[in-house]
Amino acid sequence: MSTPLSVDYGYLRQLVFGLSQNVLDPSRDYLFDTRLSKLLRNQGMTHLEELVQHLRLRKNPALERAVAEAMTINETSFFRDGRPFELLRLDLLPKLIEARRLSRTLRIWSAACSTGQEAYSMAMLFREHFPSLAGWNIRIEGTDISGEVVERAQAGSYHRIEMNRGLPARFVVNYFDHLGESWTVKQELRKMCNFRQANLCIPPLPFHERFDIIFLRNVMLYFSQDTRKALLANIHRLLAPDGVLFLGSSEQPADPSIWTPVLAGGTCHFRPNHPDGHRVGRVDFASAAK
Ligand SMILES: C[S@@+](CC[C@H](N)C(=O)[O-])C[C@H]1O[C@@H](n2cnc3c(N)ncnc32)[C@H](O)[C@@H]1O
Structure with a gap:
């Protein structure tokens, strides 16, 4: 039976810090697993450590940037904090x-x-x-x-869930074009x-x-x-x-x-x-x- 690969999260944390200055706490290492799963699939990889080894061996600036970007937190809303x-x-x-x-x-x-x-x-x-x-x-x-x-x-296009956060109804009507599940800023x-x-x-x-x-x-x-x-x-x-x-x-x-x-x-x-x-x-x- 093969031993499961352990992931060098420290390498990934350091890479993210180097590119975006975002400091990630080790207690949140699980975020690498969730946030990088799409990128792994696109690279034809199944395990995070494969990605780490690939990054270590072959300097690939585009892939490094993609990792750093995938780890950013993009939470926002219209008129946030009012x-x-x-x-x-x-x-x-x-x-x-x-x-x-x-x-x-x-x-x-x-x-x-x-x-x-x-x-x-x-x-x-x-x-x-x-x-x-x-x-x-x-x-x-x-x-x-x-x-x-x-x-x-x-693109300025937002989903219903994003529209329901912080936007007065009359703004939705006055400043967006509505098509199906998407609202696009005029x-x-x-x-x-x-x-x-x-x-x-x-x-x-x-x-x-x-x-x-x-x-x-x-x-x-x-x-x-x-x-x-x-x-x-x-x-x-x-x-x-x-x-x-x-x-x-x-x-x-x-x-x-x-x-x-x-x-x-x-x-x-x-x-x-x-x-x-x-x-x-x-x-x-x-x-x-x-
Ligand atoms: C939590 S969102 C905040 C969005 C908005 N400012 C707000 O308050 O609603 C943080 C944003 O910062 C961006 N970010 C993180 N590090 C950055 C950097 N080094 N340079 C530019 N943007 C960065 C992320 O991509 C993300 O979209």
């Missing part, structure tokens, strides 16, 4: 709109956008509550490390949004122009403290001096000296500090980890 969007509607956006009345431009970034619901929630918020901005240049960028979720965000909203694949932990970040609002929610919890610190310093450079950063409800900036937390509307957002008017330089991940 309060940031209410605060934007009632307070933050009216002020930003007044401040940008000459340039008539607003830039929003949903960093780690998963399947796009956060970006489309912003597009709906603009259309629903700020119709007078119809002639403005409003750009909503969404980025994620996973090509699969970025493709889904670009073209007028899709035009406001642009999605692309990008790893937040491999500088440079994919933008040069600054943003007025950045969402960086529910992704840093998978990163080490050093990675968080480096990422937030780079995000700081990409936020307008009067811009707003939202983190997930259980997340904090790793380096509080460059951010001012503001408690309002039952939630917390962050404003960038600019001591002496100087901008903070880009931090690279290797040096931040030293």
Whole structure:
């Protein structure tokens, strides 16, 4: 009788960390079995250790990336956590709109956008509550490390279960085209949004122009403290001096000296500090980890 193969989960954890900076706890090693089963099938393999040995022997960057992407947690929903969007509607956006009345431009970034619901929630918020901005240049960028979720965000098509999470009924009617079990975001909203694949932990970040609002929610919890610190310093450079950063409800900036937390509307957002008017330089991940 052949001995069952034991799996070198440590190798897989290290590989995921190297590519996405996501720290996976050994107590959750079982997730490799569930999340990589499709990839194994596609590779014609039956056991996870076969994959580990293949990766060890043959450097295969595409397959390594596929493993790292398959291990990301893509949980999201429309208007997730509600309060940031209410605060934007009632307070933050009216002020930003007044401040940008000459340039008539607003830039929003949903960093780690998963399947796009956060970006489309912003597009709906603009259309629903700020119709007078119809002639403005409003750009909503969404980025994620996973090509699969970025493709889904670009398609803007959602299943009934996703539609039932956080979306007011009138938004479903006004902003989606319905066919069978799938609801697709209307073209007028899709035009406001642009999605692309990008790893937040491999500088440079994919933008040069600054943003007025950045969402960086529910992704840093998978990163080490050093990675968080480096990422937030780079995000700081990409936020307008009067811009707003939202983190997930259980997340904090790793380096509080460059951010001012503001408690309002039952939630917390962050404003960038600019001591002496100087901008903070880009931090690279290797040096931040030293
Ligand atoms: C839990 S979802 C959060 C989605 C959305 N921000 C929200 O709060 O609803 C985390 C997302 O972060 C992405 N992610 C993980 N590591 C990343 C990295 N290094 N760079 C970019 N995106 C990453 C995952 O692919 C996943 O889609």
